[in-house]
Amino acid sequence: MVLLGDEFPNFKANTTIGEIQFHDWLDKKWAIFFSHPSDYTPVCTTELAEVVNLMPEFEKRNFKVIALSCDSVASHLGWIEDIKSYAKCYSEGFPYPIIADENRELAVQLGMIDPLEKDKDGLPLTARAVFIIDPEAKMRLSILYPATTGRNFREVLRVMDSLTLTEKYPVATPVNWKPGDNVMILPTLSEEDAPSFFANISTIALPSEKKYLRMTNCDGLVP
Ligand code: BEZ
Numbered sequence: 001m002v003l004l005g006d007e008f009p010n011f012k013a014n015t016t017i018g019e020i021q022f023h024d025w026l027d028k029k030w031a032i033f034f035s036h037p038s039d040y041t042p043v044c045t046t047e048l049a050e051v052v053n054l055m056p057e058f059e060k061r062n063f064k065v066i067a068l069s070c071d072s073v074a075s076h077l078g079w080i081e082d083i084k085s086y087a088k089c090y091s092e093g094f095p096y097p098i099i100a101d102e103n104r105e106l107a108v109q110l111g112m113i114d115p116l117e118k119d120k121d122g123l124p125l126t127a128r129a130v131f132i133i134d135p136e137a138k139m140r141l142s143i144l145y146p147a148t149t150g151r152n153f154r155e156v157l158r159v160m161d162s163l164t165l166t167e168k169y170p171v172a173t174p175v176n177w178k179p180g181d182n183v184m185i186l187p188t189l190s191e192e193d194a195p196s197f198f199a200n201i202s203t204i205a206l207p208s209e210k211k212y213l214r215m216t217n218c219d220g221l222v223p
Contacts, residue, residue: 001111004142008033008133011106015066015097016076025097028135029064030164032156035101035112036069037125039079043150044069047128048098049087050153055095057157061164065096070107070126073100101126117147130156132163169221170197183221185214 010023036044107126114127125147132141162173171183204213
């Protein structure tokens with residue numbers, strides 16, 4: 001089981017682009033890793049197709065993308081044609097690799113097995129995990145959905161924007177934040193130091209009279 005801040009395992013795996021060693025593939029970039037229970041399943045097909053269509057958004061943010069499904073490379077290569085068809089993607093090739101985890105070794109190692117959902121043979125399914133890994137190979141985000149719930153990849157893009165912004169500035173992003181919205185100044189930044197980072201600070205009055213709800217706008221903050 002990998003926890004936030006842990007080094008993501010440097011596993012070796014077969015993928016649709018050949019064998020990879022994970023840290024070499026990562027190549028000191030940000031990455032999103034997302035997993036699937038199995039090939040030729042309806043929800044997974046819609047998710048992988050969505051990621052095909054969102055590739056320009058991942059590329060704009062300089063994020064690498066890798067998927068995992070618990071079937072063989074040969075199966076993935078056949079399934080890719082269905083995914084491309086569903087995505088209405090008519091270009092050559094496939095824009096990101098898919099790891100073959102036939103024996104569920106990575107699914108177990110990365111804590112992705114859901115004991116509550118079973119396949120037709122009664123075996124526990126692999127959940128829909130999303131991991132974000134930073135250029136130092138540290139895991140920075142982990143979300144786990146059951147197999148029966150498809151993910152919202154626009155939410156994943158939003159998190160990526162928050163992570164790269166809060167990495168650079170002493171801010172945190174509030175509820176339902178989206179790029180361009182105001183951000184919160186970290187409680188660890190003192191009242192004296194805050195003005196040297198931010199030109200516009202507004203402090204929200206609260207019954208406690210504590211001045212912890214400090215906002216600033218995103219002007220000049222580049223993720
Ligand atoms: C699906 O991708 O549709 C799916 C896979 C496993 C369990 C439930 C749904």
